[in-house]
Amino acid sequence: MGKRLQSVVLLGVVVALVGAGCSSKKKGAGTAPPSGVTEQGLATEGSLEQARRGLPPSGDGGPLKDIHFAFDSYELDEVGRNMLRTNADWLKDHTDSKVEVEGHCDERGTVEYNLALGAKRARAAKEYLVALGITADRLTTISYGEELPLCHEHDEECWQQNRRAHFVVLGE
Amino acid sequence: MNRFLAPLGQPFIRLARGAWRPATLAFLGLLLATSGPAAAQVRGTIFGPGTRSYPVAIAPLKNLSDSSRASDIGIRFADIVGRDLTLAGYFKVLERSAYIEKPETSGYTTETINFDNWSVIGALALVKGGYQLDGDNLTVEVRLFDVYQRKQLTGRRYHGAAQDLRRMAHRFADEIMNQLTGERGPFDSRFAFASTRDGRFKELYTMSPDEGDLQQVTRNQTINLSPAWSPDVRSLLYTSYKRGNPNLYVIDLLSGRETLLSDRPGLNLGGKWSPDGSMIAASVEDNGNAEIVLLDRNGKLLRRLTHNWAIDVSPSWSPDGRQVAFCSNRTGAPQIFVVGVDGGEAQRVTFSGTYNTSPAWSPKGTTIAYVGRVEGGFNLFTVRADGSEIRQLTQDAGNNEDPSWAPDGRYLVFSSSRTGRKKLFITDAAGMSQVQLTHGGGDDTSPAWSRWLE
Numbered sequence: 001m002g003k004r005l006q007s008v009v010l011l012g013v014v015v016a017l018v019g020a021g022c023s024s025k026k027k028g029a030g031t032a033p034p035s036g037v038t039e040q041g042l043a044t045e046g047s048l049e050q051a052r053r054g055l056p057p058s059g060d061g062g063p064l065k066d067i068h069f070a071f072d073s074y075e076l077d078e079v080g081r082n083m084l085r086t087n088a089d090w091l092k093d094h095t096d097s098k099v100e101v102e103g104h105c106d107e108r109g110t111v112e113y114n115l116a117l118g119a120k121r122a123r124a125a126k127e128y129l130v131a132l133g134i135t136a137d138r139l140t141t142i143s144y145g146e147e148l149p150l151c152h153e154h155d156e157e158c159w160q161q162n163r164r165a166h167f168v169v170l171g172e
Numbered sequence: 173m174n175r176f177l178a179p180l181g182q183p184f185i186r187l188a189r190g191a192w193r194p195a196t197l198a199f200l201g202l203l204l205a206t207s208g209p210a211a212a213q214v215r216g217t218i219f220g221p222g223t224r225s226y227p228v229a230i231a232p233l234k235n236l237s238d239s240s241r242a243s244d245i246g247i248r249f250a251d252i253v254g255r256d257l258t259l260a261g262y263f264k265v266l267e268r269s270a271y272i273e274k275p276e277t278s279g280y281t282t283e284t285i286n287f288d289n290w291s292v293i294g295a296l297a298l299v300k301g302g303y304q305l306d307g308d309n310l311t312v313e314v315r316l317f318d319v320y321q322r323k324q325l326t327g328r329r330y331h332g333a334a335q336d337l338r339r340m341a342h343r344f345a346d347e348i349m350n351q352l353t354g355e356r357g358p359f360d361s362r363f364a365f366a367s368t369r370d371g372r373f374k375e376l377y378t379m380s381p382d383e384g385d386l387q388q389v390t391r392n393q394t395i396n397l398s399p400a401w402s403p404d405v406r407s408l409l410y411t412s413y414k415r416g417n418p419n420l421y422v423i424d425l426l427s428g429r430e431t432l433l434s435d436r437p438g439l440n441l442g443g444k445w446s447p448d449g450s451m452i453a454a455s456v457e458d459n460g461n462a463e464i465v466l467l468d469r470n471g472k473l474l475r476r477l478t479h480n481w482a483i484d485v486s487p488s489w490s491p492d493g494r495q496v497a498f499c500s501n502r503t504g505a506p507q508i509f510v511v512g513v514d515g516g517e518a519q520r521v522t523f524s525g526t527y528n529t530s531p532a533w534s535p536k537g538t539t540i541a542y543v544g545r546v547e548g549g550f551n552l553f554t555v556r557a558d559g560s561e562i563r564q565l566t567q568d569a570g571n572n573e574d575p576s577w578a579p580d581g582r583y584l585v586f587s588s589s590r591t592g593r594k595k596l597f598i599t600d601a602a603g604m605s606q607v608q609l610t611h612g613g614g615d616d617t618s619p620a621w622s623r624w625l626e
Contacts, residue, residue, distance in 0.1 A: 048413055051372065052393055072505065072527065108550070110529040110543060110573060111397060111618060112442045112455065113499055113506055115418070116462035116483040119439055123460025141460060142417070143439060147374070147395045 046168045047102055047148045057104075057148045057166070063090055064099065064167035067125060068160060071106070074120035076128055084125060087167060088132035094169075101125050102166040103143040104150075106159035111145060118143030125165040140170075221261030221582070221600035226352065229266045229295035229319075230254045233312065234275040234302040245303050245334075246275060249312065249341045252382050253299060256345035256359040259381070259598050260583075261605025262352070266295055275300070280315060282324050290319045297325075297352060299344075310334045314344050316351055325351045338380055339625070346624075358578035362622040363585060364389070364399035364408055365596060369614035376410055378425065383610060389423060390414075400444045401622040408620075409433065409443040409452065420454060420471070433471040442486050443467075446493045451513075453477070453487035453496050464498050466513065477511050478518065488533045488540070490557070497521065497531035497540050497557075508542050510557060521559050530574060533557070536581035539601065541565075543573050552586055554601065565603030572597075576621045585609065585619040 047057035059066060064087045067080035076084065091097065103118030103125075122141035130136050151158035230253050233246035250268070257263040272289040279285060280300035290298050301314030315327040326347055330340040342359040349357030359381045366374040376389040376396045390396045392414040399410045407424050419435040420443045434440040438457030445452055451474060452467045464484045466474040478484040482502035489496055490510075497510050500518070505526045511518040522528040527545035534541065537557075544553045544564075552565040552572045566572040570590035577584055582601055587594045591608065594615040599606045610616045 048394060048416075072501075109506075109527065109545070110486065110499070112485045113483065113501075113529045115397075115439055115441055116455065116457075116485045119457055119460050119462060120483065126460075141438070143457075144395070147397075 044169050046100060046142070047104075047144060047166060051148055057150055059150050059161070059166075062167065062169060063094075064169065066164045066166050069121055069163045069165075071159070071163065072109070072117065074103075074117060074124045076124055080125075081128065084128045085132060088129050088134055091129065091134050091138070096171075098138045098140070098170045100168045100170055101129075101139060101141045102168060103141065103145075104148060104162055104164045104166060105146045106162040107146045107149060107154070108159065109146070111147075115143050115145035115147075118145045121163075121165050125167075221602070221605040224258075224261060224264045224605070226262055226296060227264045227266055227294050228257060228297045228299065228348075229271060229290055229293065230257070230268075230299040231271060231273065231280075231301075232268070232275050233314065234278075234280060234300075236302040236304045237306070243305060245305060245310070245337060249301075249303070249314070249337060250299070252338060252341035252384075253345045253348070255382050256342060256357065257348065259359075259605075259607050259609070260345075260349060260357060261600050261607070262349075266293060275302075280313075282317070282322065285317065285322075287317075287319050287322045295319050297348075299348065305334060308334050310337060310340075312337070312340050316348055338382065338384055342381060355580060355582065356624075358580040358583055358621070358624075360625050361579055362401075362405060362625065363596070363609075363619055364401060364622070365587075365610075365616050365619040366397060366399065367610075367614050367616045369612060369616070374617070376408065378408075379610075381609075387425075389425070398442050398618050399620050400442075401620055402445050403447060403449045403623060405622045405625055409445065411439075411441050411443070420452075434467060444487055444489055446489055446513075447491055448493055453489060455485040455487065455498075464496065464511070475513075475515065477513070477515060486530055488531045490533050491535050491537045495557075497533050499529045499531060499542075508540060508555070510540075521555060521557065522562075523559065524562060528553075532575045532577055532584070534577050534581045534601070535579060539581075541575040541577065541584055543575065552584070552599070552603070563602070565599055565601075566606070569606075574618050576619050578621050579623045583621075585621050587615075587617045587619060 044062045050057055065083050067083045101122040103122030105114040105118050122143055126139045126141050129139060149162045151161045230250045232250045235246055254265040257265055270293045280302055296319055298317040298319050304311045310332055312330045316325045318325055328344055345359050346357035362378050364378045367377055368374055373393050374396050376399050377386055378389060379386045394413040397411040399408045407422050409422050411418050412421055417435060418439050420433040420440040421430055422433050423430040436456050439462055441455045443452050443454040454465060454467060455462045456465050462483050462485050464477040464487050468474055480502050482500050484498055484500045486499045487496045495510050495512050497508060499506050500509050506529050508521040508528050508531045509518040510521055525544040528542050530543040532541040539554045540557055541554045543550050550571040550573050551567055552575050553562060555562045570588050572586055572588045574587045575584045584599050585596055588597045594617050596609040596616045596619050597606055598609050
């Protein structure tokens with residue numbers, strides 16, 4: 001577990017460095033990260049902003065990892081809870097960052113029901129992070145239902161990727 | 173008693189102004205026949221929608237204008253009426269190439285029509301008429317005949333601008349249905365829907381039931397959802413992410429003026445005007461949980477109708493405005509419930525199936541349409557509000573979702589993936605006659621059928 005945590009933190013730094021090269025409108029935290037490497041430009045874009053710029057919604061490219069759900073469910077499974085612990089550790093190391101939790105669904109079912117289901121998924125992820133010690137005012141939620149899928153095929157492999165909570169680092 | 177042969181030349185009756193276009197639509201009409209809603213007055217039996225058995229001939233209108241200027245108005249009128257009657261499912265519209273009488277060399281009154289020319293090709297009913305285009309002023313005079321009895325069943329004169337041709341045709345199609353089926357047709361109306369036809373984002377559009385007069389309502393390149401008509405067909409209520417949060421907006425289609433109705437943090441979704449237009453039922457988020465609420469016309473909270481940890485979405489009003497059907501997963505999976513607008517305990521309506529959503533309460537008051545998941549696919553069903561008489565309308569034809577009732581309560585518009593991309597289709601309430609309504613690229617979803625335009 002410790003090793004895994006390290007690699008996630010390291011990945012976060014790599015992402016931060018890559019991110020620094022991009023023209024992000026939002027300013028990231030200017031604090032010194034644990035490794036001593038200068039870090040900036042951490043802020044990432046929400047899935048809708050990315051779609052507006054013609055980009056696909058981002059999956060696991062950011063410092064915080066997506067978690068996944070079963071069909072018509074917002075229950076956190078063990079894999080999801082482990083991932084949330086990892087995400088919580090990152091958030092504890094980056095106390096200036098705020099995060100928007102996006103809830104997403106697969107294409108099956110009604111637009112409106114899926115929007116409500118996405119809200120439940122985002123809420124479940126947020127509440128677990130709060131239970132792990134992240135202050136609630138650092139976490140906002142939004143649901144995109146089935147509107148911004150990662151994957152566009154009509155099969156379970158694709159649907160599984162789309163049923164997710166996605167974490168967008170908003171910066172300070 | 174020749175009540176169908178009321179003389180021409182009576183004063184015009186001014187009808188209500190169309191709600192969907194600026195003031196150019198000063199629409200005048202004259203009721204030539206005085207019969208009220210009637211039972212079928214023709215020979216032969218009209219079976220239900222889906223039989224397509226009642227043969228009707230629709231002749232292109234005769235050009236009565238002085239100028240010899242070529243015009244396709246007469247053919248376009250016949251095309252739109254014919255398409256409406258095809259969508260209706262009761263009728264078989266006879267091929268125009270078989271018509272013996274040519275419009276330009278024949279009359280359109282009982283005395284001047286050679287009915288043998290129509291009975292020989294099998295027509296039981298006949299539509300004939302003429303038009304006059306004077307500048308931008310269009311006058312259409314059109315009549316429906318019983319071919320066997322050689323008599324006029326109804327006649328109408330419409331006067332308006334040239335662009336009103338479409339509405340004149342829809343009105344006459346509705347009147348033909350009134351005469352032949354005993355109930356007015358639903359085609360003098362509009363559809364609103366969401367579509368990705370112009371790009372990757374869902375924008376909202378309205379159109380005429382013949383797929384014509386398409387108007388784009390939103391153009392914000394975010395996500396726009398769930399359009400709902402105001403009872404006067406002047407405004408749309410919808411959800412948009414254009415300011416980031418999914419808020420409810422009202423847009424006046426005449427002026428284009430838009431107002432923010434609800435921007436409570438989180439979802440503001442599925443808004444529907446009450447039948448009298450005084451209130452709006454919607455789903456708003458309370459700490460991650462969607463609840464059904466009643467708002468006034470300014471978006472102020474009047475009452476919360478659900479108090480439950482579960483998802484509560486997609487309100488649909490009963491036609492008397494006293495109850496709201498909605499979708500809730502309070503029993504573990506989504507099912508249809510009904511609750512009184514004064515509050516109280518919600519009653520469960522659907523008990524079969526494990527995934528039932530999108531209730532749409534018929535304007536006739538007896539039936540609720542909904543979407544059920546069966547063996548992984550989504551299909552349309554109807555159920556009586558008391559939970560009895562479940563009927564499946566679609567099967568083995570892709571996913572079928574988003575039902576919305578026609579103003580006459582006899583038809584539904586819905587989205588279906590049966591041809592690949594999601595497109596809009598019309599079905600009668602029994603599922604017998606299913607006809608594709610929209611074509612082209614992109615996905616068309618969330619259709620809303622307006623009330624009649626006047």
